[in-house]
Amino acid sequence: MTPSNPRQGTDRTPAPRSRKPTMADVAAELGVSRALVSLVFRDQPGASPETRERVFEAAARLGYKPDMAARLLARGRSKVLGVLFTARNPHHVDLVEAIYPTAEELGYDLVLSAAVPSRDEHKAVEALVGHRSEALLLCGPTISEEDIADLGARLPVVVLGRHLKSAPVDLVTSYDRPGAREVVDHLVGLGHRDIAHVDGGSKPGAPERRRAYRDAMRSHGLADRIRILPGNHTEEGGQEAARGMIASDEPLPTAVFASNDQCAIGLLDVFTRAGVKIPEQVSIVGYDDSHIAGLSHIDLTTVRQDVPRLARLAVEAADEQLRGVRQPGATLKLESKLVVRGTSGPPTQR
Amino acid sequence: MTPSNPRQGTDRTPAPRSRKPTMADVAAELGVSRALVSLVFRDQPGASPETRERVFEAAARLGYKPDMAARLLARGRSKVLGVLFTARNPHHVDLVEAIYPTAEELGYDLVLSAAVPSRDEHKAVEALVGHRSEALLLCGPTISEEDIADLGARLPVVVLGRHLKSAPVDLVTSYDRPGAREVVDHLVGLGHRDIAHVDGGSKPGAPERRRAYRDAMRSHGLADRIRILPGNHTEEGGQEAARGMIASDEPLPTAVFASNDQCAIGLLDVFTRAGVKIPEQVSIVGYDDSHIAGLSHIDLTTVRQDVPRLARLAVEAADEQLRGVRQPGATLKLESKLVVRGTSGPPTQR
């Protein structure tokens, strides 16, 4: 019937080279102007209900879908937010999930870019900017503060889960001090005194959590028991730290507070394989309450961040910057909360 | 709306323009044509080395970055692949990670779209198409075969990890039969006879694995022990199945083969909480060998799919369709391999 049809029929033509239908095709089909079709698809006043109906019908028949790239090009605002996250980090995945609803609510489209081992964050970010993201949401970025500042000078940037001194960007994180404090309180309350911390190096959030751990230990009069082991925010980091503890001459701590859940899971892994009973011999506490911490039989005691609100605040912050209602540089912090599960318990006497 | 953008890079730029710099700005800065700048940025012959140097220098000075949207619009080929995945599925995350290197190698850019609870696959796919993806890679899509066929009629589509009868798309999966066969062989070899299967309903790959399980059981003469429990590919599905088994009047099977890792982890969760010893009382085997199966103290016996090769084949398949070197409809299957870990062992006599 229609001359321009999507490439159907795997039978006849070897390469049915059919163009994707455009607005002009729809307009021609109905004998109206492109502008009218445009109006209808943008849901703007200026078209009668019957016309709208006919336009939609014709569009469906031809298989027309609006072309984002052209739309972005033509209109000033792209309404696209770029989201950078680390594919392996379950907490980031949680954040991404939570960002979608608010973004949609405020009329933004999302483009995701994953930082993976073979592809560093610089490339991922450039891809986002290249795809005309109006603003960037960076989940725990590891690039330098200077690079983030440069980005922030180019477009609105919201950083999640990392503290920065002076970059012209918005920050959305949880308070680390109360969370870490709750962890130490919890462990001390159970009777622990030898509470070690496996840190996350310079990874986002790690310095703050390390500092918060130190403060909490001091305020419990356990300054001399402070023991900080180098780690990072991956399972491997936790595994290595655990191996180090086992191989060490010093006795094992009775509790370990890891800088994030993945690191904690790495600890769990090596300890249980080595026959160390969790939590009888060693209690383990993580940070983030990513979805894998609660589900499955990992059952990790951890600190829950309010992911839905973090996500909402981040999107709203980006929106505010874009609308120019305020200058960048806001810092938003949320409460976090200890979630006690199976990997923490009273120390056994020895 | 103020026409002047409040955000302005540092005061470095001599001619403070509120617009993002374009190719024309770079060209004007040097007194050359836009086309020349275009050549340089596309790394095409036709510009002298000195000119290239000057163009790059001027671009850097002005802070010019090529505009993807315009580039996509202008050139026929967008060289963008759209990837649909389920954020929560660790196997999908593994796939996404693995897709990046091959895509880059073949000169494709990637746009990710996550299916999350609040945003179904239809929307996610439309977003990808809207962003001008030339081809789609669908990781375990749950939308109907008909919808996939429609998509396949519009643009090249490669489906990972799901079998389809007749959609005009490429399929890249692992053989389910040998994998499931190996699982049953392994369990029978350990002495199991009551081997149940928690299936994945109609989820991608689930019917094939269910069938493969049946066949393998039959060929071991265990047709009468076939026991299939409804489940799905989430932790919750596994948990529910496990609760069902515990509540049931029938004795527990001595081994359970789950349709994927997440489901297996759900089983593990409920069984261990209920005091059922794994693997002494019940052996558990998963499917996918997603990164969380091996790491952490989950230590799940599972079937490893060759993720890097799956990813490579998928990208190559998309590329071939795009280059028109063959018609869609190819089916590529890879070997998969049992990985024995801690959740399977000989049954205890009772």
Place this chain on the structure above:
DNA sequence: GCGCGCTACTAGCGCGCGACAGTCACGCTA
């Protein structure tokens, strides 16, 4: 002097759409 081939560059159209200033028919008022 001519044509030849080569490198280095330019002119200008078009991608699919949004924005905006029109145009047109129609109905209402004075």
Place this chain on the structure above:
DNA sequence: TAGCGTGACTGTCGCGCGCTAGTAGCGCGC
């Protein structure tokens, strides 16, 4: 009847770029 307003629609420009067909300039051989 002219004047005016309004809803429904059209014409056209330009977004930032890719790409094809050019052209100017140069050295070369005869």
